[in-house]
Amino acid sequence: MAKLVFKRPKTLKQVISHYCPGCGHGIIHRLIAEVIEDLDIGEKTIGVPPAGCAVLAYNYIDVDMAEAAHGRATAVATGIKRILPDRIVFAYQGDGDMAAIGTAETIHAANRGENITCIFVNNGVYGMTGGQMAPTTILGQLSTTTPGGRDMARDGGPLDLSEMLALTSGSVYIERTAVNSPKNVRRTKKAIAKAFKSQMANRGFSLVEILSPCPTNWKMSPVDSHRWIDKVAASVFPLRVIKDKTEES
Amino acid sequence: MLKKTVFAGFGGQGVLMMGYVLAFSAMRDGLQVTYLPSYGAEVRGGTANCTVVVSDEEIASPVSSSPDFAVVLNRPSMMKYQGVMTSGGIMILNSSLVDVDPSRKDLDVVKVPANDIAAELGSDRTLNMIMLGAFVAKTGISSVDSVMNGLGEIVKGKNARIMELNRKGLERGAAYALREQKVSR
Amino acid sequence: MSEKVLMRGTHVVAEAAVRAGCRFYAGYPITPQNELPEYMSDAMARLEDGTFIQAESELAAINMVIGASIAGARAMTSSSSPGISLKQEGFSFLAAQELPAVIVNIMRGSPGLGNIAPSQGDYFQATRGGGHGDYRSIVLAPASGQEMADLTRKAFDYADRYRIPVMILADGMMGQMMEPVLLPESIDPRKLPPKPWILNGAKGRPSRVIKSLLLDPSVEEAHNWKLVRKHEMIGREISDAETDLMDDARIAVIAYGTAARIAKGAIKRVRETGLKVGLLRPVTLWPFPEKVFRGLDESVENFLVFEMSTGQMLEDVKLSLAGRGEVHFYGRPGGPIPTPDEVAKVISRLYHRQKL
Known part of the structure; x- marks a missing residue:
């Protein structure tokens, strides 16, 4: 008898994906769906995807979802969680959303120790609007608004938002992972599970930053995109546990 | 009847409380009232004032461009309000701190050495009640009894000694104003 | 209670x-x-x-x-x-x-x-x-x-x-x-x-x-x-509005909120001098109480909109009246609080200018 090695989690809707070939969102959606199923929290989870490529996350992840304005996911999630403290509330945000237009909301939600989980998808560009420079774009990286490459003097350098959030007193768990290899995908799933469990134990603010490929806007093949994450992106944004106070009481 | 009163002085002199006690007591007497404090940046400049309107019918504006009455606790307030008061208006003046007379001759001015009386009573904090006592006695807009009842309701739970001091303040102020009135006539 | x-x-x-x-x-x-x-x-x-x-x-x-x-x-x-x-x-x-x-x-x-x-x-x-x-x-x-x-x-x-x-x-x-x-x-x-x-x-x-x-x-x-x-x-x-003293009014003053209170005081003053003036006060600004405007007696032909602005509700009043009567405006924008006396003077002047 054949052994079942892979199946679609029930929490992932059986629909055709709108994401570009090689995009990391699909992998991350599946990981979230798997974790929700592993923890058996599908009936009490509420997701908050704001504007960006992943605003359509509700087309794929089969839990209650509230769309938020660009940058405001942590504020909306705060409102939901404060009214329903026994539900699991997560925000699913891109780098432009979280580290540029939503910086204030993100830092203050972390600082208040809001007991929510942020999935922070860092692909270094504004994807939905067509590949403009993001706060996380690396120096020298080409984008539609940095045609000569991101320039320190003109644009400033890439923003280490996760490191900044680790400095706030209310954040308990912050880890940076990637989804460019089977090993990294497994690590990412473990990190997402840990963040959700931390929320279930009422620890406070948790965040998983995920370096994710955007072959379309990087103008690379999917394979080259994965290599670029290892060689370049991860050297600026090292994959590591940035803060872990989940074991502390 | 529609009477507009301005209470004015330094922050910390109990100016806003004085106005609030009058408005509250008049409300309990069944009258229409509005109370409008000065607010914002002006407040933080160290002066405080509020306007209380008391009427037996609906009150249009809680603001007073020409008050009928003024209770002024310091010199800047005297200078500010003497010019805008309605002719024949009554000004209750804290003569302990204001050593000049208003230049307007068509105002009925009652000078109450409120700080000195407060010192006699042994508490600076009775200053506003002394002025309020003088004010109600002179204008008849409310009574010492009404104001005392009102105050009792507002500061529910305050200890008996403080209430007794406040009562003494109101009575001393009222008595002083009535005596002044007799002398001037 | x-x-x-x-x-x-x-x-x-x-x-x-x-x-x-x-x-x-x-x-x-x-x-x-x-x-x-x-x-x-x-x-x-x-x-x-x-x-x-x-x-x-x-x-x-x-x-x-x-x-x-x-x-x-x-x-x-x-x-x-x-x-x-x-x-x-x-x-x-x-x-x-x-x-x-x-x-x-x-x-x-x-x-x-x-x-x-x-x-x-x-x-x-x-x-x-x-x-x-x-x-x-x-x-x-x-x-x-x-x-x-x-x-x-x-x-x-x-x-x-x-x-x-x-x-x-x-x-x-x-x-x-x-x-x-x-x-x-x-x-x-x-x-x-x-x-x-x-x-x-x-x-x-x-x-x-x-x-x-x-x-x-x-x-x-x-x-x-x-x-x-x-x-x-x-x-x-x-949609909701308050009307006051409109039965015999020749001028309807239209104001909301603080301005309506001041207008009420002004109307009281001009009534004491025999002028027939009433108040229409929208309570719901949206929906605007158009019905109340349409229900006004035909004899009211002058409308004075009074706002603590340069004239914004004025537009809704004109839309509601749909060309009927004459619409006048008095405004005090930027923060000064007008007095009932001041507004009474404005009403009086208008009343006499229109020979009502």
């Missing part, structure tokens, strides 16, 4: 909100409405199920309110003119996602930073929806301490009934002034009708999505028309 209390307008709104079952407040400090969040911070702390958040910005505050509304709570935020501008994005999302919420605007002198004095310069912003897009919000204009309480209760009821944001549009004077008020009885929010649309985890039901992204233009168009049908129903059901 208890006795009347003497409370300032901002506190009245806050207490009335709590009594209406409001259990979530988020806001950001701005004068002249700071006493409202201060009151809420204390009131919410006393409730087992109350939440108060001093947000990092107006933008965050309105989005927290969106979240609380999505989770089913009666939620409120408050601010003053410049802060309301920052919340506009949220108003649009509330409207699009058909979420109930109550927003209090204690208007101040504007544009820009302006000042902290009472003003009525935000009428257009409020009555034309409040943010981007094709929609309207309910706007209620209290003119007394008692109405601050009564309209706050109505605001929460309307918000839930129609799933729409409701703004209480007052100004610095209404916010700071104390008047005797009879507070409404408290509602237990757990006894309010259930909201079958909220997000609380898909237990025993299919998952739900609350969203406003409608990429298919025909779907967005249908949604816009759906909102219009709702707006029309609201217009039929709740």
